[in-house]
Amino acid sequence: MADESVRDDAPAATAKSGDASRQFAQELPEAKGDQVVARSVTINRPVGELFTFFRDFSNLPSFMENVVRIDILDEKRSHWVVKAPGGGTVEWTARITDEAPNTLIAWISEEGADVPNSGHVTFRDAGARGTVVSATILYDPPAGFIGKIVAKMFQREPAIQARRDLRRFKQLMETGEIATPAMNPKQFEEMGL
Amino acid sequence: MKALAWHGKHDVRMDTVDDPEIVNPRDAIIKVTSTAICGSDLHLYDGYIPTMKAGDILGHEFMGEVVEVGAKSTLKKGQRVVVPFTIACGSCYHCGKHQYSACDNGLPADNQDIAQTLYGQPMSGLFGYSHMTGGYAGGQAEYVRVPFSDVGPIVIPDGVDDDKVLFLSDILPTGWQAAEYAQIEPGDTVAVWGCGPVGLFAVQSAFLMGAERVIAIDHFPNRLALAKRFGAETINFEETATYEALMEMTGGIGPDAVIDAVGLEAHGLFVDNVIDQIKASTFLGTDRPHSIRQAIIACRKGGRVSMPAVYGGFVDKFPLGAFMEKGLTLKTGQTHVQHYLPGLLNAIMEGKIDTEFLISHRMPLMDAPKGYKMFHDQQNEVTKIVLKPGMAQG
Numbered sequence: 001m002a003d004e005s006v007r008d009d010a011p012a013a014t015a016k017s018g019d020a021s022r023q024f025a026q027e028l029p030e031a032k033g034d035q036v037v038a039r040s041v042t043i044n045r046p047v048g049e050l051f052t053f054f055r056d057f058s059n060l061p062s063f064m065e066n067v068v069r070i071d072i073l074d075e076k077r078s079h080w081v082v083k084a085p086g087g088g089t090v091e092w093t094a095r096i097t098d099e100a101p102n103t104l105i106a107w108i109s110e111e112g113a114d115v116p117n118s119g120h121v122t123f124r125d126a127g128a129r130g131t132v133v134s135a136t137i138l139y140d141p142p143a144g145f146i147g148k149i150v151a152k153m154f155q156r157e158p159a160i161q162a163r164r165d166l167r168r169f170k171q172l173m174e175t176g177e178i179a180t181p182a183m184n185p186k187q188f189e190e191m192g193l
Numbered sequence: 194m195k196a197l198a199w200h201g202k203h204d205v206r207m208d209t210v211d212d213p214e215i216v217n218p219r220d221a222i223i224k225v226t227s228t229a230i231c232g233s234d235l236h237l238y239d240g241y242i243p244t245m246k247a248g249d250i251l252g253h254e255f256m257g258e259v260v261e262v263g264a265k266s267t268l269k270k271g272q273r274v275v276v277p278f279t280i281a282c283g284s285c286y287h288c289g290k291h292q293y294s295a296c297d298n299g300l301p302a303d304n305q306d307i308a309q310t311l312y313g314q315p316m317s318g319l320f321g322y323s324h325m326t327g328g329y330a331g332g333q334a335e336y337v338r339v340p341f342s343d344v345g346p347i348v349i350p351d352g353v354d355d356d357k358v359l360f361l362s363d364i365l366p367t368g369w370q371a372a373e374y375a376q377i378e379p380g381d382t383v384a385v386w387g388c389g390p391v392g393l394f395a396v397q398s399a400f401l402m403g404a405e406r407v408i409a410i411d412h413f414p415n416r417l418a419l420a421k422r423f424g425a426e427t428i429n430f431e432e433t434a435t436y437e438a439l440m441e442m443t444g445g446i447g448p449d450a451v452i453d454a455v456g457l458e459a460h461g462l463f464v465d466n467v468i469d470q471i472k473a474s475t476f477l478g479t480d481r482p483h484s485i486r487q488a489i490i491a492c493r494k495g496g497r498v499s500m501p502a503v504y505g506g507f508v509d510k511f512p513l514g515a516f517m518e519k520g521l522t523l524k525t526g527q528t529h530v531q532h533y534l535p536g537l538l539n540a541i542m543e544g545k546i547d548t549e550f551l552i553s554h555r556m557p558l559m560d561a562p563k564g565y566k567m568f569h570d571q572q573n574e575v576t577k578i579v580l581k582p583g584m585a586q587g
Contacts, residue, residue, distance in 0.1 A: 042286070044284065044285055044286050044289070129286055130286070160306075163306075164302040164303055164305075164306075165302075167302035167305055168302045170285075170297065170298065171282075171298045171302065174282065174284045174285050174297070174298055175219070175282040175283075175284050175285075175298050175341070176218065176219070176265065177217040177218055177219060178217070178301075178302070179217075179280075179282075179298055179299060179300060179301045179302070179318065179327070179340065180216060180217070180301050180340075181301060181304075181318075181327055181328040181329045181330065182216050183210075183211060183213045183214070183216075183330055183338060184211065184213065184214040184216065185214065185215075185216055187216075188216050
């Protein structure tokens, strides 16, 4: 393990060594998962507007391509149904483990999750440039390493999804719509966001 | 509707496809009245641009009449508009700085991956120019879906001919930006490589910006003659040694600013060009940058290099030493079309910029495949082909 005293200032998830997920796990109140994905995007809107939109989880399927449905169970818990590689779906119930208005939402999946995961989304005021939104996700890839390869082939790998979902979140908040080359609404449906 | 679709190298056809419809609230549908074939369309025609798919509708220089509008479009049915080739949202940080071709949101999220991998960050979307630039259907068609129609298209006053304003879509602002990027000072001598449409508009723009002399370089006599019309001195690189001529014509100093308006398909049998051609055909290098090399070597010490020419990938033998030792400045990029439209429309209306001189051929849209072949095979005679969907086939 790297000597903590000489670590640079870059986010743990960008480390070349393999202990990035362990380092990030230490930042979470409760952690689950051994793969880490981290993506940041700067959105040209005020932090309050973005946090409020995101915290209402019923809004998330409007820009998260593979999320079929999110059922709000109570103030802290929500049930997620997400498309999986190969045509099926995976499900889990997420519980919020930490929350600070306009700053942070942390979660963990409850027992019985098809894809155990945890993570946080942070919001940071970036002045004239808007708000930096960062998502860091720990997860256990479905069916281990092979599952990850299959997921990547079907472009439903969390790293690819997180990157694209954050871009769509940015598009929706900055422009009010999601950019598409579709020629008509039917084609837009078929393309899936 | 009928649309010109790409099916492979030197294979473009008029296909029948579904009419486009409004998809997003800021969309508009334009009924195309005039659309041009661009020199950069020949890069697609020649198979130099990756991520093309059979059936892709080409064309990024077009104008027409608004026939449908989304709930958040600011356009009105019946208005005539010219549409910028860059698809930009108008609301992101870069659009706020008028860097429209660097728009964060013009590219669909999934298409951003390729550009991010190649360039570090994704750029704006473009009409009809491969899936790397968004996979948007282009304007060599009867109808086009125009995203962000509240930001891009400029409304044209009644009574102004299409042919006068069509080039606001790309080549006029591109030539103008090229001259602006050359940071011309009064008394400067500016050398322009390539007398295609962008080069010819750069020649006109350079004079308007105060250049004392403009030297235009090409090998097509007809194109050099057009440059001469606007007051440029000319060099035909097939008859003349370009570097030696530029040095002699500037009293041994070199041009104060150089503009490369040639790009990735430079013609001519120069040794480095032939090597580049072999490499391009074997995918060892993607671009053939003879003109930018020569421009850098010719440019005077401390001078400026402007590069409107399109490059997409990697080059080698880039004269980095000359660039550094002489302390040159390079400015380049896809055109921030939306930024220039109001000013350039005024310049056309006031007669300061001539646009129609460029058009050598007008033909019905249905003849577009013939137009591509002509433009490709006869670059001396064909300076610009404008396709008219409403024109009867002869």
